[in-house]
Amino acid sequence: MHERSAAIAAIATAPGRGAVGIVRVSGGEISAVVQGLCGRQLKPREATYLAFLDAASQPIDHGLAIYFPAPHSFTGEHVLELQAHGGPVVLQLLLARCLEAGAAGGSAASPVRLARPGEFTERAYLNNKLDLAQAEAVADLIDASTEAAARSATRAMAGVFSAEVQLLRERLIEVRMLVEAYLDFPEEGLGALQRQPIVDRLAQASSALATLRQRTQQGALLREGIKVVLAGQPNVGKSSLLNALAGAELAIVSPIAGTTRDKVAQSIQIEGVPVHVVDTAGLRPAHESGDEIEKIGMARAWGEVQSADVVIFLRDASRQQQPDYSAEDARLEGELAQKAGKSVPVLSVWNKTDLAEPAAITGIHLSAKTGVGLAQLRQRLLHLAGWEAEREDAFIARSRHVQALALTQQHLQAAWVYGEGLPDAMELLAEELRLAHNALGEITGAFSADELLGVIFSRFCIGK
Helix, strand or coil, X not given: CCCCCCEXXXXXXXXXXXXXXXXXXXXXXXXXXXXXXXXXXXXXXXXXXXXXXXXXXXXXXEEEEEEECCCCCCCCCCEEEEEEXXXXXXXXXXXXXXXXXXXXXXXXXXXXXECCCCHHHHHHHHCCCCCHHHHHHHHHHHHCCCHHHHHHHHHHHCCHHHHHHHHHHHHHHHHHHHHHHHHHCHHHCCCHHHXXXXXXXXXXXXXXXXXXXXXXXXXXXXXXXXXXXXXCCCCCCHHHHHHHHHCCCCCCCCCCCCCCCCCEEEEEEECCEEEEEEECCCCCCHHHCCCHHHHHHHHHHHHHHHCCCEEEEEEEHHHCCCHHHHHHHHHHHHHHHHHHCCCCCEEEEEECCCCCCCCCCCCEECCCCCCCCHHHHHHHHHHHHCCCCCCCCCCCCCHHHHXXXXXXXXHHHHHHHHHHCCCXXXXXXXXXXXHHHHHHHHHHCCCCCHHHHHHHHHCCCXXX
8 A cells, every 4th residue: 555545643642641642543444443442433523432442342541532534634534533541551552552453454444554753744735734834834833932933833834824925926927927928929029018017027026025035034033043152251251141141040150260161051032032042161262271171161162153143242341441351352352253254243242230330342231140231132132133023924934935935036136137138038037937936836835855845744743
């Protein structure tokens, strides 16, 4: 039997103990599984309380059974859902019984095998119950770490993101129709009246694409968040700042320089955006470092700097008048800018303003001890990340969505260039529009390779 037509079964709830656990079966003809587990056939879409039976017709557990006949189910196939007590042993017994009943059902049943990660949602996509962007939103909703991310994923799962992508594809189709009409009937020529509709529709598509890219970039922030690395000389208050941002005593704080020897990471949220803060070992010249442990800690700190989205260069306001400290700060500032790279902002922040107010120097002034200036720092981090708090229409987005939209924009920009040379560059214009159209189709799965589907659904949890 074909791999995708076989019935599959899995535990659909998270591992561990709970009040309720769910076992799902989907695909093929599963009447024998229903009969074997429930002792009778079930009314469609009606929850029935009964005993779940083993091969000897003895109860494994009591709970609710619901049968969803195709195509009116999540996967579009026949689905049986068993809601039992959420003990690991009970659920494993029920799962084993589903496999057993499917194997013993004879010709009236489909053999039942264990589901792969994400296979239920994959079948929903293959059976046109969801498109690819909606299917990914299911996993994003489960993994959402903030309320804003959950709301964004819900919108995408409902098809709002897919509808915007489809609308943009339809705009491109309109342009392609005009271009292809000329290519099919070149003897008609392309006068000014025929050229202007092409230019107008290209402009409309480009404007819609720019708006969609902005909304998906906001959604990508909600899903991925930003990585913020705290760097600076020893004893400038990096651990204190981490604790202040997190609102908990996560890192050891002491007046002894070099207390932090390894990185300490914590994820927080600012206005719904996940922010992954990494506290690092104090940085100083290699010849001044103490033991091997400190050298390893400094090497790891530089590694974190190189993978950061934002680097906070923390400075000690109480030591700004010390020549040696200021000279080392200046040297370290240049090295941080070099190691972080041109695309990563290095934010200068002066700490310990409760001990000495900074003089006429640039950067954010705060006190991790008293909390003064923390709100300004949080807003600055969101600004550097590109977050727009007033926007509530962001779509939860993955890197492949952002890349597909960027590729679409590249092809549309090339189309603009060829559009200026009409009608001589008509074939090149048509090709760029086709490539832009296909790039958009990759988001919803209109154009998807099997390898891409394998990568996407393999990252789902089993039972989903």
